[in-house]
Amino acid sequence: MISKRNGDFKSLISDGRMPSLLALRCFESAGRLESFARAADELHLTPGAISRAVRLLEDDLGIDLFERRNRRVFLTNTGKRLAKAVSEGFGLMSNAVREIRSDSRRARQLVLSCEPTLLMRWLIPRWSDFQARHQGLDIHLVAGGGTFSFDQGIDLAIRRDDFPRPPDYHSETLFQEKVGPVCRPEKVDVWFGKSRRFLRSSAPLLQTISRPTAWQEWATAKGLPAPDVEMQAFEHFYFSIQAAVAGLGVAIGPWHLVRDDIQNGVLTAPLGFVEDGSRYCLLSPVAPKPGSLEMDLLKWLQALG
Template sequence: MISEVDGDFESLKYESRMPSLLALRCFESAGRFENFARAADELHLTPGAISRAVRLLEEDLGVDLFERRKRRVFLTDAGRRLLKAVSEGLGVMNHAVREIRSEARRTRRLVLSCEPTLLMRWLIPRWGDFQAQHRGPDIHLVAGGGLFSFEQGIDLAIRRDDFPRPPGYHAERLFAEKVGPVCRPDKVGQWFDERGKCLRATAPLLQTTSRPTAWQEWAAATGQPVPATQMQSFEHFYFSIQAAVAGLGVAMGPWHLVRDDIQSGVLVAPSGFVEDGSHYCLLSPIPPKLGSLETDLLEWLRAVGC
């Protein structure tokens, strides 16, 4: 026989039991958008999974959280109350997690992801200077381009701002991207006009599959036409620049990638360089704090990028 006290205790345990965090996370996203499909995209789930999670949550609470009308959903009064509470709770947890991760980074080495050719041709040759100035926690350099996630063990990333980044990622502008045609000095007379400024129609052009519109962007920025010739294509700028060094043609050279070769005389840029409208940025999960290693790195990158 169950006593009245036992019954009250079981009732109290039921009332205080929290729904699963996954269900609440699915509900929060669906409630914020009032759209199950958009919530599914944000959480990398299927709309069906979002719908099932919300339905189970509604059954658990014994109340409808959404009003479903003609393939659209709208929060009920109960749904709006719960959304406010869950959003605030997730916000508090997210803030705490970021603070803890930030504190942990101070005692371990940071992981900096950088676009491969920029890493090889610009950052690594200058990295010894940064290490000499900052003999504290180490920074581990890794090559990577395009989309990434700070959930993959990356603390900071250097990227061009030519792709959409997830909301919430903090970006600090480093320097503008400047581009120009480059070739070996002994090929200028053959591939450029008498003034050494405009490309001849017979000049062999080199392009990269990672940025196939680089020549067109340069042409739009300078008002100069691109010779109507078939281009030899390489996978990355590193290879097309090396092909230019080998005398195979004229490559579109981003300034920071060819800077050392220009200064050493291995390559020349007869037409000079022009900003193409894009910028390199240092991306981080939160804004760098004053006096932190991240801030020191940001200031150093801007200084050497000028």
Template sequence: MLSDNHCEPDSPLNQTRLPSLLALRCFEAAARLENFSHAGVELHLTPGAVSRAVRLLENELGVALFERRSRRVFLTDAGRVLARATGDGFGLISRAINELRANAARKRSWVLSCEPTLLMRWLIPRWPDFQARHPQIDVQLVAGGGPFTFNGTIDLAIRRDDFPWPDSYHAEPLFAEKIGLVCRPDKVAQWFAGQPAGAVLRPDAPPLHSRTRPQAWQEWAGATGMALPEAAGQYFEHFYFSLQAAVAGLGVAIGPWHLVRDDLHSGVLSAPLGFVEDGSGYCLLSPAALPAASPQAHLLAWLRSMS
């Protein structure tokens, strides 16, 4: 007595059962490449394993699929019929899988880490534009500065190139850093001397410092060749606070162009001496090169358009 897992050779159940998927894959590759060895390389199998799988398929179907002559194989008429069917079938499966993977990639939430002040004063105010242009791309913004690792927590990072990162990271330049002195417009005459074309910072102007970017004033002096103010000034814990102190009229701050451009356009701040490049720049960092037309590539293009 046979179990439910078996059936007689000519039963309807046996006629509708498909051969093993591995055997069909071996046959499809061998038929397409007309070579068992090449099929084995593609499928990571030995030529003998491919040959045995095809032989079992032939035995199950009761027809010869290949003619074997002098280490070469040629499709029979039956083999050509099955080759067309398996080629179409596996092609359809492959296209469906690629589409599912692409949809999953589009729907995935990407985490972008950005230096806090840049995130607050430049990226977030412009973020509605990115969402309007790319509503299908879900990006979560998080604040972070300095060294980091791609350990599954973040996918991309915007950083200023003032620290070394691993050679394995892929860096896409975004924009050069340009810095200048900024203060409230009603304080310009008090803290700066001369006409706009030849204006200079007065020695008694109160400088505003940040503990997170302690060399900012020295970098400005080195880039412009101008003298540092003589006053000690005030220190703030974070770069953002020094800029807010400038808005409040407490003194003169070092203002990177991208961090103060909105305040300059609205008239909240003034930059009497303009801006100069300090030799540094911002980059979009990723674990590997960004695939063309990927969500990350669209984000890169948008970031560059906003700079």
């Protein structure tokens, strides 16, 4: 009898034992995105790590959670049931964490992540104005681009809307992206002709690796064929813009990154600027509350646009 009771007790413990939280996180992301590769990007892991975590979870539960067909994955009925429960569970935990963080934010700095070149050339030169308006309520600025998570110590983020993000992230538009070819003023006649109405085929073009389609996007927005010439490439917009300042060629310049140089006469944009269909946004875990520091920042940023 003692042996049987012990066996029943161990069975209850075994049945109630929760799987690995990491495995559940990998499973939830893969199920929501229906892709191990996209889940890996979201969680900053490798597809192999996602696959192994899901397989360990399936072995633990003794049932397949995905159908694997033609290098794609689809949730089984059991998988859908578990995915719904896990998503709701993570949602409850995430909401609790956000509420706790919200309650403690006044005791520490808010952390604002911004794309590096935008931070350097647009936000920092204007930041003293915001600080003067909110003395004693400081915001810590950090450089960062692309995907991120509010679980990584970031409270707010300024990003261009060119990457997938969780659907529960709140987004507020700051400004529409406008781009145009820019160069040194003394190079205009050589590279744009006396009329300054077209870009000569002999003009040396500069592009950035971080946005390799920028020239194509500009040409499409202008209704022109994309330049079909070899371009000198730089890692970030900051470098390609600096190359234009140095007179090395014509760069595609987003308006907010070059506006100070144009107003100071360092660069010129002979063909003007055109919206390319993208926009910059302020992302936050929840909608900023009226009267909050987050709302004051949002209104200030929108006024800068």
